[in-house]
Amino acid sequence: MDPPNLLLLLLLTFASTINAQYFPEPFCGSTNFTADSAYQTTLTNLLSSISTTDSLSLTYGFFNASSTVFGTSQTLYVIGSCRGDLTAKKCRTCLEALASDIRRLCPLQKEAFLYSENCIVRYSDASIFSTVETEPNYIMYNHNAVSVEVTYKLGTQMEGLRGEAAGGGSLRKFATRNVSVGSDMVYAMVQCTPDLTKEQCIDCQEKIVGKMEDCCLEKAGMTALAPSCQFRYENYQFLDPVAEPLLPPPPPPPPPLSLRHHCRHRLQVD
């Protein structure tokens, strides 16, 4: 292997080590359930149902399950959400890994959530479907600065991108855009969990953008993560270019009937 390739390999290895980390840390709630209780069994069963859920829902990157805790009036809710460009297969792998880690990192907590670069898993004994949750949120950024021009152009594009993601419908709320500013390219994505309404999605995005304005203007890259929504932009393409198509292709049209009539007619003539 020649030196440039070796360097590339080292860089890639380093990059994947960073990506494999959980950033920035798991959130484990403050109240605990009893070990070996019905609560624990219910939680384990719900999280392991990620492995058996049908691929169709994971095609849209969303997992949603709930169950009452046997012998109690409590209900447990689990949400899993993958970045919109992941295939169903990658989404499942990502959620399974997080579901297993969340049990290890928050062993007795009644609610928790955990992020990786590509997916999030949350659970709670309070209903978490169709509600906007922006706490806790995390902002990460690239320390390199970009010009005011890039920041300005990005700002105007992000607004449109938020509307596009929010309008994505009940299966997936995800939108991406490549923004060119002079010779620079910026790659951006916006996502909300699809259980939110359009208005809730915009509300969630505005809240996390608000947090960013304090710290991170004119940064070359940034990720803002909250339980219900996220956005990210970078000066390199971080999305998977071979994303699964949003909908299966339409079935081929039926063979034209007139052709068959025509053939029969020809046979009779012969």
Ligand SMILES: *[C@@H]1O[C@H](CO)[C@@H](O)[C@H](O)[C@H]1NC(C)=O
């Ligand atoms: C809850 O469980 C965690 C993990 O076992 C433990 O570290 C923590 O002290 C417990 N909290 C309370 C309030 O018992």
Ligand SMILES: *[C@@H]1O[C@H](CO)[C@@H](O)[C@H](O)[C@H]1NC(C)=O
């Ligand atoms: C952005 O550019 C990438 C190539 O780097 C391309 O694969 C992708 O389709 C573009 N996305 C949009 C939304 O134009």
Ligand SMILES: *[C@@H]1O[C@H](CO)[C@@H](O)[C@H](O)[C@H]1NC(C)=O
């Ligand atoms: C999530 O699950 C709940 C309860 O099973 C259901 O009412 C709701 O429609 C689901 N939401 C989505 C977005 O699938």
